[in-house]
Amino acid sequence: MTAAPDAGTSGGGDDPRRTAEPEEAAGCSVRDRRAREPASIRRELDAAGITDPRLRAAYRRCRALNARYGRTYFLATRLLPPSRRPAVHALYGFARHTDDLVDEPAAHHGSDQIAALLDGLAVALTAGLRIGRSDHPVLGAVVDTATRFGIASALFTAFLRSMRMDLTVTGYPTRAALRPYMHGSAEVIGLQMLPVLGTVCDPAEAAPPAAALGRAFQLTNFLRDVGEDLGRDRVYLPADELAAYGVDRELLRWCRRTGRVEPRVRRALADQVGRTRGVYRLARPGIALLDPSARPCVATACALYSRILDRIEDRGYNVFADRVTVGAGRRLALAGPAFTRALWVRAVQPGRDREE
Numbered sequence: 001m002t003a004a005p006d007a008g009t010s011g012g013g014d015d016p017r018r019t020a021e022p023e024e025a026a027g028c029s030v031r032d033r034r035a036r037e038p039a040s041i042r043r044e045l046d047a048a049g050i051t052d053p054r055l056r057a058a059y060r061r062c063r064a065l066n067a068r069y070g071r072t073y074f075l076a077t078r079l080l081p082p083s084r085r086p087a088v089h090a091l092y093g094f095a096r097h098t099d100d101l102v103d104e105p106a107a108h109h110g111s112d113q114i115a116a117l118l119d120g121l122a123v124a125l126t127a128g129l130r131i132g133r134s135d136h137p138v139l140g141a142v143v144d145t146a147t148r149f150g151i152a153s154a155l156f157t158a159f160l161r162s163m164r165m166d167l168t169v170t171g172y173p174t175r176a177a178l179r180p181y182m183h184g185s186a187e188v189i190g191l192q193m194l195p196v197l198g199t200v201c202d203p204a205e206a207a208p209p210a211a212a213l214g215r216a217f218q219l220t221n222f223l224r225d226v227g228e229d230l231g232r233d234r235v236y237l238p239a240d241e242l243a244a245y246g247v248d249r250e251l252l253r254w255c256r257r258t259g260r261v262e263p264r265v266r267r268a269l270a271d272q273v274g275r276t277r278g279v280y281r282l283a284r285p286g287i288a289l290l291d292p293s294a295r296p297c298v299a300t301a302c303a304l305y306s307r308i309l310d311r312i313e314d315r316g317y318n319v320f321a322d323r324v325t326v327g328a329g330r331r332l333a334l335a336g337p338a339f340t341r342a343l344w345v346r347a348v349q350p351g352r353d354r355e356e
Contacts, residue, residue, distance in 0.1 A: 047083040050144070058140035059086045062093025065138075069096055076301035080197075081293050087149060087196045090141035095159070095189065097138045102166045103232065111167045118167075122160050129153045149195035156192075158184040166234070171249070175238045182215055190214030197298065198291030209286020213302060216279040220308050223272055227256045227320040241275075242268050259321040269317040273309050280306050 037045070037056075041063060045056050066074045066089045077088045101117050121139075128134030128143035145151065162184030172178040190210035199206045222229070222236040229236060235249055242248065245268035255265055280302065287298050311324045 044082045044085045047081070048086045049083075050086060054135065055140055055144055058137055058144075059090060061137055062086075062141045063089040065089075065093040065096045072304045073301060076297045076304065079297040079300055084196055084294070086141070087145040088193070090145040091189070091192050091196070093138055094142040094156075098160065098163050102163050115164065115167055118160060118164055122157070125156055125160075126153070129156070145196070151192050151195055155188040158188050160184075170233050171235045171239055173239045175241065178236065178238055181236075182218060183211075186214040186218030187211035188214070189217075197294035199289050200291060201289050206286055206289040209283045209289065212279055213283035213286065213298070216276060216283050216302075217305050219272075219276040219279060220305055223269065223276065223312055224308055224319060224324050226252065226269075228323070230256050237268075237272055241271065244268075245271065255320045259318075261316060261318040261320060266317045269312070269319070273312060273317075276309060277306070 037060070041060060044063075045059060048059075050056055050059060063086070066077065070092055073088075073092055077085050077092075080088065098118070098121060101114055101121070124134060124136055125139055125143070128136070128139050129146055132143065132147045134140045134143040142156075146153070146156070162181050165181050165184075169181070172181070188211075190213050191207060194203055194206055194210050226235075226237070230249075230252055235252065239248075242252075246264045247268045251262060251265060255261055261269070284302060287295050287302070290298060308324060312319060315324060
């Protein structure tokens with residue numbers, strides 16, 4: 001499980017399940033292919049200076065993955081200047097594509113086959129980063145983004161290492177044991193984003209809160225998805241912290257089976273929510289270290305995702321009956337003021353992405 005997925009459909013992109021670009025297959029001209037792109041997508045890719053047709057197709061695919069599965073992230077990304085949105089879509093698309101290999105494998109794929117797929121992806125990514133390009137329908141965009149923004153290849157290596165852990169590790173005895181997984185699956189996402197978003201300080205100063213925000217998002221996922229993860233025989237919440245409340249894996253399974261939350265589990269989850277809120281407090285000061293044009297996006301993502309913790313509390317910590325979500329109306333209400341701030345920032349920064 002990565003920090004990125006936020007399952008659901010929000011529209012706004014191509015279907016990521018498509019395996020070919022019909023315009024290319026038909027031999028259409030570059031101008032024809034661009035004309036067939038939705039105006040919002042064409043504007044973003046043009047603003048980013050992405051002209052190669054295959055590369056544009058890779059970015060469109062990543063954008064579609066974000067629009068389809070990352071409702072919170074996709075909405076927040078709309079607050080960025082158009083030229084930076086494709087890079088964020090690329091990073092999300094890569095994370096989602098990789099995560100799906102692990103969490104949603106085809107029925108005939110065993111762990112060894114999934115490991116082989118991950119190895120192949122790692123080889124293709126490494127080769128692409130070395131030469132600065134890839135023909136892979138998803139990696140093409142992320143390689144281009146990493147090259148453009150100077151994103152360290154070690155961050156992608158760490159991410160893939162954590163994805164491999166999901167094939168063999170089903171639980172974590174302590175928070176310290178969880179930290180290596182958290183670094184690769186969550187913290188590196190925040191660190192990958194820093195060069196794209198820009199900072200008003202030395203990036204090294206902004207790195208700790210950026211990593212903390214990735215960690216906070218992931219911990220929120222762990223709480224929201226306890227039941228779903230049990231279905232994959234995984235528990236990400238530290239076993240010793242659960243045991244302090246008399247909770248073990250079997251009691252969590254009982255909750256999932258009955259759709260009810262047992263009092264000891266309720267207390268344990270309340271403790272986990274409190275701990276996660278502490279991580280958000282560590283992360284929030286980092287928003288002020290970002291480029292002003294990026295702050296509305298990150299502040300909105302932070303507000304929307306932390307709202308999931310409120311919803312968990314509102315439901316009495318029952319994360320077993322069905323998926324906890326933040327409704328579309330609430331998401332738009334939280335994002336509305338941020339859109340106003342984003343427009344104001346662009347208005348006072350002449351020459352920056354004025355085409356939107």
